Amino acid sequence: MNEAAIRRAGAAAEATAAPAPRRALAAAGRAGLVLAQRALLLSVLLAVVFAAIELLPGDAATATSERGESAAGTAARRHLLGLDRPVWERFGDWMTALPTGDLGTSARGERVTGLLAAPFPNTLLLGATAFAVTLVTALALGCWGALRPGGAVDRILGLACGIALALPEFVVSVGLLLALSLWTGWLPPVTLTAPDGSPASWTMLVMPVLALAVPQAGWNARIVRGALADQADAPHVTAARLDGLSPRRVLLRHALPGAWPAIATGAATSTGMLLGGAVVVETLFNYPGLGTVLSGAVADRDTPVIAAVVACTGAVISLVLLGADLVRARTLGARP
Incomplete structure (x- = not known):
């Protein structure tokens, strides 16, 4: 190779490598913009919360007044809480x-940060475990059905997932209580709290996790199955089948x-459903989380x-959605 060819090759390599830092900066800028938008949306939501509580009677x-408390005492506490x-x-x-991390003071004089110190990690544990169970189950069921598209297993899984996603969390909770606690005695019906405020045993997590995961696993399994069906006719998937690769290898690789991208978006969307459903599930199972505090x-x-x-x-939901956006951007950016 002569010197001119070497220079041309070097210039081509620099042209290919140069955009990488710019792409990284652009990705960071987009992530910052998304975070700013979601922070603004959260601020609007918090303003709505303040306004909604203000419109409630009382x-x-x-x-929080004591029985028989005088009007003067109630007015004094109203002034102390700043409600005037x-x-x-x-x-x-x-x-x-x-x-600054200051969440204010509750109506009963407790610092809100301390009030949430134990329940918030408990809810995160419950939600993260349910999220993991949801994702693993959805991937397993969606891939299982996609191995034999249109077959008996695919049809049965589609029907079962449709039924699961239609069940509210409280219906699943009642069914689990009957089947796993009252009839068989396998699991405790309520959650007992350890001295540190966490569940006393891991067995007390099983039914709350399943109650949250069953509907979302059905929803996400359908998303996985649909996303795999969309990929089935992609050129690189067709080429892999024509090369004689096994169906399992074609599917997974x-x-x-x-x-x-579609799977990550569906799973991230389920985060809000899991945390929202946790309010009902925690109340039913006496779980020491944010649901009890919120009620x-x-x-x-x-x-x-x-x-x-x-x-x-x-x-938490904003961070999970941001993670899904990054997975989607990385996957789409990696395509030729």
């Missing part, structure tokens, strides 16, 4: 303190990677606690 001072100030002013103060806070009209729960769960 307030935190009357809801405009709602927009209280919302502004709460939002200003939020970036060629169809599944292209289906990841008590609504009864007390305790705006700082309700807003803190919404902020914590909203932050």
Whole structure:
């Protein structure tokens, strides 16, 4: 190779490599923009929470008043809680303190940060375990059905997944309580709390996790099956079949990677459903999570606690959605 050819090859290599840093910067900029948009959306949601609690009958001072308390005592506590100030002013103060980690004070005089210190990790444990069970089950069922498209297994799995996703969490919870606790005695019907505030045994997680995972596993299995069906006619998948590769290898090595964007988006969407369903499931199983705290806070009209729960769960959902966006962008960017 002469010197001119070497120079041309070097220039071509530089041209190919140069855009990489720019692509990284562009990806970081897009991620920052998405985070800013979701932070703004969360702020609007928190404003709606403050306004909605304000419209409910009564307030935190009357809801937490002692029996026989005088009107003067209730008015004094209302002033102490700042309820005599405009709602927009209280919302502004709460939002200003939020970036510092200060979630305010509850209507009963407890720091909200301390109030959520034990329940929030418990809910994260429940939600993360249910999310993992959901994803693994959905991938297994979706891939199993895709190995024999249109076959008996595929049709049965499609019917079963349709039934599962139509079942509300409380119906699944009642069924699990009957089958695994009352009739067989295999699992404890309620959750007992250890001294540190966590569930006393891992067996107490089984039914709450299943109650959350069953409907979402059915939904995500259908997404996996549909995404694999869309990939079945892709050129690289067709070429792999024509090369004589086994159906399992074609599915796992060629169809599944292209289906990841849709799978990741569906799984991320399920995060909100899992955390929302956790409120009902935690109440039914007496699980020491945010559901119990939230139900008590609504009864007390305790705006700082309700807003803190919404902020914590909203932050988790936003991060999971961002992860799904990154998986989708990486997968699409890796395609030739």
